[in-house]
Amino acid sequence: MPIKRGAMFCALYVFIIVTFLTHSSCSQFRSHDVQPTPVAQPPQGKGFPLEDHLEAVFKGRKPEYQKEAKPFERDYLLGPEDVLEIKVLLSPELDRSIRIGLDGYISYPLIGKVLVAGLTPYELEQKIAELLGEKYLKEPQVSIFVKEYKSRWTAVIGGVEEPGVFPLTKPVNTLVELLSRAGGLSKGQERLAGHKLYVIPARQKESADMPTIYTISVHELLETGSPELNIEILPGDIIYVPTTEFYFVSGEVKKPGAYALKKKMTVMQALSEAGSFSDIASMKDAKVTKRLPDGREVTVKINFKDVLDGKAENIPVDGGDVLYVGKSTLKVVGAYSQEYAKALSTAFTSGFASAFAFETVRGN
Secondary structure (H helix, E strand, C coil): CHHHHHHHHHHHHHHHHHHHHHHHHHHHHHHHHCCCCCCCCCCCHHHCECCCHHHHHHCCCCCCECCCCCCCHHHCCCCCCCEEEEEECCCHHHCEEEECCCCCEEEECCCEEEECCCCCHHHHHHHHHHHHHHHCCCCCCEEEEEEECCCCEEEEEECECCCEEEECCCCCCEHHHHHHHCCCECCCCCCCCCCEEEEECCCCCCCCCCCCCEEEEHHHHHHCCCCCCCCECCCCCEEEECCCCEEEEEECECCCEEEECCCCCEHHHHHHHCCCECCCEEEEEEEEEEECCCCCEEEEEECHHHHHCCCCCCCECCCCCEEEEEECHHHHHHHHHHHHHHHHHHHHHHHHHHHHHHHHHHHC
């Protein structure tokens, strides 16, 4: 009897252990098989900075990211021309590298054409697993990797640490996020007064004679954090950060042309770079044309005489500004009078010499 009771206890103990292990195994399988309802999470991978990306971009530093990070492609919305790497666990014959067609469909073994445009890779994994599981496989495990991003991208070029083409991995992608992913502004780049960057939209208005270009102040965007300037970047847009900005001087100056913008430059300094006034320039008739971030142009009149006397502001010059110096009517008339007098004098001298020569020849 003691032997039987001991055997019963041993059998019961083995039954409990086996039951616990079985339950644990099923729980682990279920946790992988059924995904919980997705909740809002901070972006993972290379786009998840460990510091304030606004501050990093402004200071020209590359933001610090998680070291062992997964690409945050799982939020990417698939589209035409994207290339997918599809794998099915324990079914290597179904592994495929497939390009999404222009119609947004792919053709996959056993299940035929599947509409994938507008889905995330995770959503497509679930869709293909569901279709395969209906008739062909039992609880298939599907994984999808975006091999080539072709449908949703933007280019960041110019004065950034890592210029290149970047996939738009989220439903809404902002200008600051793309600058951050490009490593921020180039190291050592001089912080210019009124420094600007440009966003060239992929979709242009058909009725527009000139292409639309959004001009954005880096100071307003990064120092003040203006939300109005942190615009949404759409597929195909190009972000251009000039490495050097220029202003232009025209009219009555000695050396009209384009000049590199220097830090905290003013109209007096801009005039000096262009060799100052010409002989017929008007100190009171000058103007600066500036382009606002929304594309509108404003013209500011300048009286250089008042600026020199401290009666008017020596206004700053921004990239893209055009400084124009007009003519002085009095100086023009004076110059013409001098030229006219010089011409008369030359003509008189020439005529007198000719008459003298003629009389001399006739007298001989």
